[in-house]
Amino acid sequence: MAVYRRWSIAAVALLAATTLVACGSDDGGGSGSGDPNAAPATAGGPMGRFPGAKLVLSRWAGDPWTSGQKTAAGEWGTATGGTLDLDAVPYENLHDKQALTLTGAGGYDIIYVHPSWFGEFAKAGYLAPIDQYLADANRNPSGFSADSYLPNVLAQGKYDGKQYCLPDFVSTTVLAYRKDVFEANGIAEPKTLDDVAAAAAQLNGKDGLAGMSIPGKRGGAVADIMGSLITAQGNWWYDDQAKSTLDKAAAAKAVDFYVKVAKTAPSGVLNFHVDEAATAAAQGKAAMIISTTPSLQALEDPAKSTTAGKWGYLPLAFTAGKPAGELIYWNWCIAEKSTNKDAAYSFLQWYTNGPQQAKVAVAAATAGATKDFYTNAEVAAKLPFLSAMNDALTTSNPQPSLAAWPKAQDQIELAVQEAIEGKKTPDQAADAMGQAVADALG
Template identity: 35%
Template sequence: MKTKKLRLALILASAALLSACGSNGNGADSSSSASPAASGGSGSSGSGGGKVTLTISRWAGPHADDQKEMLKQFEQETGITVKMDDVDYAQLQQKQTLNLSNKTGEYDLVWAQEIWIPEYIKNGYLLPIDDYVKDDSLNPKDFDFADYNPNLIKIVTADGKLYGLPTFIQLPIMVYNKDMLQAEGLTPPKTWDETLAVAKHFHDKGTGIALPAKQGQAAVDVFTSLVRSNGGDYYGTDGKLNLSGQANVEAARFWKDLNAVAMNGSATWHYDEVTKAVQSGQAPIGLTVSGQVGSLEDQANSSVAGKIGYAPLPYSKQPFGTLSVWNWCVAADSKHPKEAYELAAWLTSKETEKAMSLKDGQMPGRQSLFSDPELSAKYPFFPAVGEAMKQADTQPLSADAPKLMDGLATALSAIAVGNTDPQAALAQVQQDMASASGQ
């Protein structure tokens, strides 16, 4: 084993000898290091002259396992070793916060959900990456920053500074059985009125539309898209909560009307049950989430593979999507911030995103991939997701957002089962929020 002193001397003597140094054995997912690629990456030398090992934090599971295999390519191209700390989703934010708040320097790159980003930025956990984005030597050849969906970039931007690169998006979409619609002489719906007409047609025949109307976040995500598709929002131009605005009330009434022609049981369904109802051929039309629609095309387990059409959620004035997105962010206390950014850029490059999408259906943060012929052939729902992303935003990310989401979930459930007037339900949430804030 060579000492640090000897290693430094070797680096100064010849860069070629660096690639001959032994690999770092940290992390079961690391592969043997190779010489840095000639394409201009930062290579394996850190500021102290030693080998760079990056630690990334993300949730565990099949997607993480696939990513570990992909990371071997990055290691071979750059000579940088990557160690993945993948933990259960339920513990991820807590573990990230513990390390970032205590400035342990343990993590170089963290995978953060959009709802965590404001807190992470406010507390100084993340490093602005604007200067790195401008440094071509740190970016893959196919980087093209303009290809990131601008709605996603807005989520990781604060005070004019960029704090992450987006990937792995989710949003609700509409699915329909093309054969069942064609058999009834119906065309795929797009607007609120068209969707109500199709749902009523099938409801009169004993089925209807499958909805995630169970009290919870799925119903709120769908409703938020409906509100914004009607030109509404939860907050007025003065920044104050305004749930009783006309556009919001109209969306709530549409939600009530849609539930009136929903499949039996929808009032207790989440996305899982909606997807299963469509997959089994029971539901002619439904509202589910992009991360589940791949199962509809599973030839081995789906009775409707090849028969499903996809579209953004029903809209009043224009399609609108409610986004959830994961982002690669450089930790403010990273010992190797430049190399950490280089990894983030590689992970979200067009080539890597496409490879991960082909591997497991990951929804990328790059707009161009949703019209990629190879991806669209394998995943026919990609164009619809891309269309929904053109006008899209997250749920409100303000400090009182969790309480608002809970209140809306309760109200939408009551509206769905016909227990309350839509306008009165929204007014009650408004009142409860005001009382909670002492207004």
Template identity: 30%
Template sequence: MRIRNLRLALVLALIVGVISACSSNNDNGKSSSGGEKTTLTISRWAGPHADDQKELLKQFEKETGITVKMDDVDYGQLQQKQTLNMSTKTGEYDLVWAQEIWIPEYIKAGYLHPIDEYVSNEALNPADFDFNDYNPNLINILKSDGKLYGLPTFIQLPIMVYNNDMLAAEGLTAPKTWSETLAVAKHFHDKGTGIALPAKQGQAAVDIFSSLVRSNNGNYFNADGKLDLTNPANVEAAAFWKDLSAVSMNGSTNWHFDEVNKAVQAGQAPIGFTISGLAGQLEDKANSSVAGKIGYAPIPYGKQAFGTLSVWNWCVTADSKHPEEAYRLAAWLTSKSTEKQMSLKDGQIAARQSLFTDADLVKQFPFFPAVGESLKQADTQPLTADAPKLMEALQTALSALAVGNTEPKAALEKSQQALASVFK
């Protein structure tokens, strides 16, 4: 009887030990205050990228015990849905994927939770989370009054692409400056092609123009913060845009980035300007006749290379019931290993500087170094409340220049006058 009781006691002790060990492993996904398991809901746009991310999130759930739900919606509805949920303080979203142009509005409205204390807490960050791996240009976008409101994850900017075989056949080398690019474009234009430009009236043209302006040490505003579109550096950039449009491929005045990409992909365009997010299509051997033949570089410069930046960011919401766990997820999503996995899946360009020269990524996506080079000197479009009106005015001016209906200074003067009541 004593032996039987002893065996029973040992079995009970073992069961208690197993239960105790299981309950302590990864906190069972409990919130920092204990209680039921934590469930986080994240908001981002829908599509293949979101589908890839859903698969990766299974790793996070396994590692932490935290359940993650994704509300992925079309881009056109994303900001509206995020704003509705955060403004009504429903606490439905814990983490939102927000574009840089939305960040100032979200911060001003009190929708976002500052994360400085979490960034400095090593216990909340994966082993390969290195905050210093972020380019300062990206971090500055997410700061307000000295506080940090997000982690950058996905970047895009215009880049130049060129067909190495087509250039070599003509004894030409890849251009870097305005004059070199104009000479190459003219050479091919005289032979019936030219440069592929997204010269259609729209944001693509403005993004490229902003790169040209800043590469020439220009700016849309003067030292006093007043609108100054007609300064000499800006006029020179407008003149280059007009000259380049004159030697562009037939149809370019009706092209956006998508059409430029198709022309390069089909082997029709010897050189062109596209967006980094589409560059992976050029290396798709199943659909691209030029895979392995394309070179990549920053947009040509007047004085120094400069990129016009768009960046998506993971931000913890102010009304999240689990802000600490939400940050933990954001840090995991932006860790080097997770970002590399996402890049290898679909060519997403992460915000981490070290990944631009990662051997595995560069082998599969040779445009990564050009993006990293462009990012060394880069900035967003103006993020003020009236910036959309400035963008619209510049779209009109650049379209008129591209079709040859005006002169550079006159086009910028007309935009300046149209905006006089907006930017006083």
């Protein structure tokens, strides 16, 4: 039985609108000598005053996100009197670095947690619940509460009935295609993934282009795309009781598509994460790309792209007119061992609100999680993928956040890789995925 959610980000919003040591001055409860209830120093600024508080934030490294957050951290510090340092490490090392630090004496105050290990961290007690902060009118700007967030997105930061995190980085996987290349070769805009596979085969090798650029490296993106592909068939990995619901035929069809387009990808596709896939497309090496929307910011960045302005964006659909996607997001969480919880919440509330998210949205190709983000017409006009993303998320499943999921995800991605290499047929890969999901879920 499918567990997908039918919802539209814009529709929900419009309806609502019609190193690693933190030498904090707070005690374990987070009260400290500051004043978390102090009104913002300037309109739209962060709540609270935290003179002398020193916080450390853990996140993955990559611009424009890291540099944008450094700027935000400096603004927060100026407004509140605290300091916030970033410990940014490569994505592939982030989980292990965070787990090692949180298991030990601590040292992080704010943690950027991927859905695939959110359940693991929440179950282990690494994260602090924030329900009391969201519910306290004194800790939030006037009119701001849990209701300020898109409910389906905010819910992904809840575990065992408690809210642990605030979301941002809302995205999905979509197709980007070179409009000029399609027109020059007399190919119509693809309506289905069969059309996409056919176009990739037809364009592969034309004028030095690969037909498709797509992630092939085990690191999360392959599973994200697979999640969108099975959701587009009305299927999902598991149900609301965490029991496997994966349909072998749907998984095999998704793998078959992946293999077909990967055969038209640039050399080295198995080493492509989202950044490498996007760089290849941006530099004119591929006629199409399927990847996460944040990675697609490279396509329209003149500093990175020789093809800016030439791209069209479409949701993924096996059946014409029935797009789908995986809801991708990240969670901003407060470490349970932090002695700066008040200050940490001040930053997270301020950083995840609509105006702050709008500052990085255009450059980062991401969307915010608060309803007011989607009423910002200027931002919407500058995000060419937003319409495709919103169409995709009309029928979507959120990235898995079960504590046992990381192991299953790795095996799912290994099965895709082996199918691309010809070591497994799509049916065999589907069987391996089914077994991995069943084993992980027990």
